[in-house]
Amino acid sequence: xxxxxxxxKIPTATITRLSIYSRYLxxxxxxxxxxxxxxxxxxxxxxxxxxxxxxLAYFGEFGIRGVGYFVKELLFEIKRxxxxxxxWKMALVGIGNLGSALLAHQNFIRQGYEFVAVFDIDPAKVGxxxxxxxxxHSVDELEVVVKEKGVEIGVIAxxxxxxxxxxxxxxxxxxxxxxxxAPIQLQVPEGMAVENVxxxxxxxxxxxxxxxxxx
Amino acid sequence: xxxxxxxxKIPTATITRLSIYSRYLxxxxxxxxxxxxxxxxxxxxxxxxxxxxxxLAYFGEFGIRGVGYFVKELLFEIKRxxxxxxxWKMALVGIGNLGSALLAHQNFIRQGYEFVAVFDIDPAKVGxxxxxxxxxHSVDELEVVVKEKGVEIGVIAxxxxxxxxxxxxxxxxxxxxxxxxAPIQLQVPEGMAVENVxxxxxxxxxxxxxxxxxx
DNA sequence: ACGGATTTGTGCAAAATTCCACAAGGATTG
DNA sequence: CAATCCTTGTGGAATTTTGCACAAATCCGT
Numbered sequence: 502x503x504x505x506x507x508x509x510k511i512p513t514a515t516i517t518r519l520s521i522y523s524r525y526l527x528x529x530x531x532x533x534x535x536x537x538x539x540x541x542x543x544x545x546x547x548x549x550x551x552x553x554x555x556x557l558a559y560f561g562e563f564g565i566r567g568v569g570y571f572v573k574e575l576l577f578e579i580k581r582x583x584x585x586x587x588x589w590k591m592a593l594v595g596i597g598n599l600g601s602a603l604l605a606h607q608n609f610i611r612q613g614y615e616f617v618a619v620f621d622i623d624p625a626k627v628g629x630x631x632x633x634x635x636x637x638h639s640v641d642e643l644e645v646v647v648k649e650k651g652v653e654i655g656v657i658a659x660x661x662x663x664x665x666x667x668x669x670x671x672x673x674x675x676x677x678x679x680x681x682x683a684p685i686q687l688q689v690p691e692g693m694a695v696e697n698v699x700x701x702x703x704x705x706x707x708x709x710x711x712x713x714x715x716x
Numbered sequence: 717x718x719x720x721x722x723x724x725k726i727p728t729a730t731i732t733r734l735s736i737y738s739r740y741l742x743x744x745x746x747x748x749x750x751x752x753x754x755x756x757x758x759x760x761x762x763x764x765x766x767x768x769x770x771x772l773a774y775f776g777e778f779g780i781r782g783v784g785y786f787v788k789e790l791l792f793e794i795k796r797x798x799x800x801x802x803x804w805k806m807a808l809v810g811i812g813n814l815g816s817a818l819l820a821h822q823n824f825i826r827q828g829y830e831f832v833a834v835f836d837i838d839p840a841k842v843g844x845x846x847x848x849x850x851x852x853h854s855v856d857e858l859e860v861v862v863k864e865k866g867v868e869i870g871v872i873a874x875x876x877x878x879x880x881x882x883x884x885x886x887x888x889x890x891x892x893x894x895x896x897x898a899p900i901q902l903q904v905p906e907g908m909a910v911e912n913v914x915x916x917x918x919x920x921x922x923x924x925x926x927x928x929x930x931x
Numbered sequence: 932a933c934g935g936a937t938t939t940g941t942g943c944a945a946a947a948t949t950c951c952a953c954a955a956g957g958a959t960t961g
Numbered sequence: 962c963a964a965t966c967c968t969t970g971t972g973g974a975a976t977t978t979t980g981c982a983c984a985a986a987t988c989c990g991t
Contacts (some may be wrong), residue, residue: 512923521917550980551940555941563939565938566939567987580919583920584926584927602814653926654790654919654922654923677929686736694925696921697918702736704828706732706987764951766971773971854984
């Protein structure tokens with residue numbers, strides 16, 4: 502009864518949690534922990550244990566009743582579910598402070614993602630190499646380079662004003678997924694996967710919470 | 717019938733959307749647009765118009781039937797609701813690539829947030845000035861400086877391994893809200909507001925989507 | 932081999948969230 | 962000033978998400 506995909510519709514929240522589980526399983530694996538129960542994992546992740554079991558149940562039965570889950574095995578399965586059993590090729594658009602930070606981070610990004618191309622609009626930057634080795638291409642070359650390198654995920658780290666254009670170029674190059682760091686809602690055609698990383702929104706949430714807490 | 721706070725429990729999602737609305741209202745305001753209807757705003761934000769109206773209804777009646785919302789007025793009200801009618805004092809812990817990017821960003825963060833103190837654990841960095849002018853303090857001084865400067869929001873941009881310690885220090889200094897960029901679930905006492913900015917999780921979501929789309 | 936201890940997998944109820952559909956309110960026109 | 966047009970505000974239904982509670986399954990000690 503393994504790997505039975507129940508293709509109703511899997512909540513986005515479930516996928517997000519799977520990602521969080523994988524992070525802890527990775528840590529546990531490195532600590533040498535062999536087996537983990539949903540209760541322990543739940544505590545670490547701040548999630549209800551039944552939620553964890555239900556999340557996993559969407560994809561199959563991975564545990565042993567009375568025992569728990571084999572850490573390495575569950576990690577492998579989750580990574581397979583998420584599609585992390587391959588290396589995804591990414592392109593970065595916008596080599597400002599944030600973009601540079603992302604490139605520097607790339608060694609820390611756990612296995613599965615790689616920047617194969619980087620772009621900027623500033624002629625002064627084009628042609629130079631970033632510290633991680635990639636040559637900065639002009640965004641004018643974006644479509645050619647993206648196709649040539651087989652980029653699958655576009656990462657937008659431009660100012661808000663340039664983000665939509667960057668998205669359009671990525672889309673017309675055939676990229677189907679975008680990670681957007683610009684504080685703007687991208688207008689994209691049906692079927693595109695877009696995820697926004699937006700810390701100004703998170704800050705506003707904190708400000709609201711603090712304001713409410715005091716009255 | 718204005719500003720009637722209905723204190724049931726306002727969904728986090730509503731607060732997040734208010735933040736997004738404020739972003740567009742700001743843009744509209746600068747473009748000189750005086751009035752906006754929920755349908756137009758909804759289209760821009762990729763949100764159902766009824767959702768917008770319901771979100772606003774939690775806090776009062778801000779529109780005019782048959783007309784729409786006065787842009788400036790609604791923006792003002794939303795900012796008031798979110799607690800952005802003041803400047804929040806933030807501390808940054810971890811002056812690596814990401815931390816530096818955040819500091820560089822600070823002029824772009826729309827009015828309402830300010831880094832009043834920055835910390836790092838690296839003795840080589842302590843005492844130096846970041847480009848935006850702040851002197852880097854040792855994390856050993858964190859409690860003293862945070863209290864002295866009246867920091868309200870802590871921003872953690874350390875590696876994952878140091879994040880929990882940073883959180884503990886911020887908490888013991890009396891900070892009640894944390895914006896966490898480290899890919900880890902912080903363990904914090906009841907009543908703390910924590911928001912995570914976690915692009916690895918978002919990437920995993922994209923990877924999953926791409927994997928599913930192809931089969 | 933059996934009973935007790937443990938933890939998974941899941942049916943179902945509760946809670947939360949979204950969204951439709953329409954009445955209510957206000958503007959505008961003739 | 963009545964009729965018409967528009968858009969808000971909202972009751973409630975539909976949908977989604979969460980979490981309890983328990984049966985099913987496995988291990989372990991005797």
